[in-house]
Amino acid sequence: MNLLYLSSVELRQICYFLAVTEAENNFTRAAEYLQIDPPPLGQRIKSLERKLKVELFDRQRRPLQLTAAGKVFLEETRLALTTLERAISRAQQAQRGEIGFLSVGIASSISNTLLPDILRTFRSRFPDIEVELLELTAERQLQALREGRLNIGFEVLNNVQEPDTSLNVLPIMEESLVVAMPELHPLVFQRQVFLRDLANEKLILPSIAEFPFYQKFIYYCQQSGFEPNIIRDVQATWLVTILSLVVAQVGLAILPSNVENLQRRGVVYRPIQDTSLRRQISALWRKDDHSVVLAEFLKIVADLSGSKLPE
Known part of the structure; x- marks a missing residue:
């Protein structure tokens, strides 16, 4: 693309040329539409022809006709200006945040709670924005954010982590x-479960390496006077797998309350008290x-969660 040459061609001259053709090659009518006098319009068209080194109109014929070069130029400039008009419109939409791309890191905590409402609201307001959802653990979300591969993430931050400025x-x-338990487990008949009720139970926890939050649960068990009997040979991370192990009576699972939104046959949930x-x-x-x-996107998140965005 010869940008130096193209910069010498005025867009206004091309628009004048198109206006004349849309007025059926009538310079007087085109001048009225453009709100200029006919002589300056004619001069602009001749200046364009000199710049292009072609004749666009056959001035020997009446009524005035386009030359072969003029017909080709008309067809191509219509396409070019349509593309330019679209580029301007798309740029304005991007400036307003109406088009673009957003990469979102998610986990079960947000997927089973606010995420459906957030996405539904966002898509209704901005249908032309592409949203990419990536299911990642907290540590991987943090890494992806730092590397610029995510725009926003939703996760549980470990209190022992160093604040990321x-x-x-x-x-x-x-x-x-x-507590997620098999439907015939004795604790099902209690409306609430206390930590001490778990002292003699085999427990399934998500990977503590992936979800360090569960270190707190172990600490609270110890504070209640017992060491939790965690099944060490089970390395499950995702909720569906863990719930399948509960149905198989491998053990009871300790899970965040958002899991209650998942209906799994054979599983009963009870809140942990005290x-x-x-x-x-x-x-x-x-x-x-x-x-x-x-x-x-953040405005919608804050609105639906009742939170206040930082200044």
């Missing part, structure tokens, strides 16, 4: 823990990410 953190909800053990779910994004799309 490059990220904004917006707490959006809290959830407690529940503990203040709760998980805080937060939205995280880079402080240097000034995407308009992200800003609109």
Whole structure:
């Protein structure tokens, strides 16, 4: 593309040429539409022809006709200006955050709670924005955010983690823990389960390496006077797998309360009492990410969660 040459061709001259053709090659009518006098319009068209080194109109014929070169130029410039008009419109939409791309890190905590409402609202307002959902653990979300592969993540931050000054953190909800048990287990007949009721039970926990939050659960058990009997040879991470192990009576699972939104035949949930053990779910994004799309998404997250965005 010869940008130096193209920069010498005025877009206004091309628009004048198109206006004349749309007026059936009548310079007077085109001038009225363009709100200029006919002589300057004619001069502009001749200047364009000199720049292009072609004759666009056959001035020997009446009524005035396009030359072969003029017909080709008309067809191509119509396509070019349609593309230009679309480019301007799309750029304006991008400026308003109406089109673009958003990469979102998710886990079960948000997927089983606020995420459906967030996505439904966002898609209704911005149907032309592509949203990519990536199911990642907390540590992987943090890494992807730092590397710029995610715009926003939703996860539980471990209190022992060093604060990341490059990220904004917006707490959006809290959830407690529940016990998932087979439907015929004796604890099913209790409306609530206390930590001491779990002292003699085999327990299934998600990977502590992937979900360090569960270190708190172990600590609370120890504070209640017993060492939890965690099944060490079970390395399950995802909820569906863990619930399948519960149905198979491998053990009882300790899970966040969002799991209650999953209906699994053969599984009963009971809340854990006498503990203040709760998980805080937060939205995280880079402080240097000034995407308009992200800003609109965050407004919806804050609105639906009742949270206040940082200034």
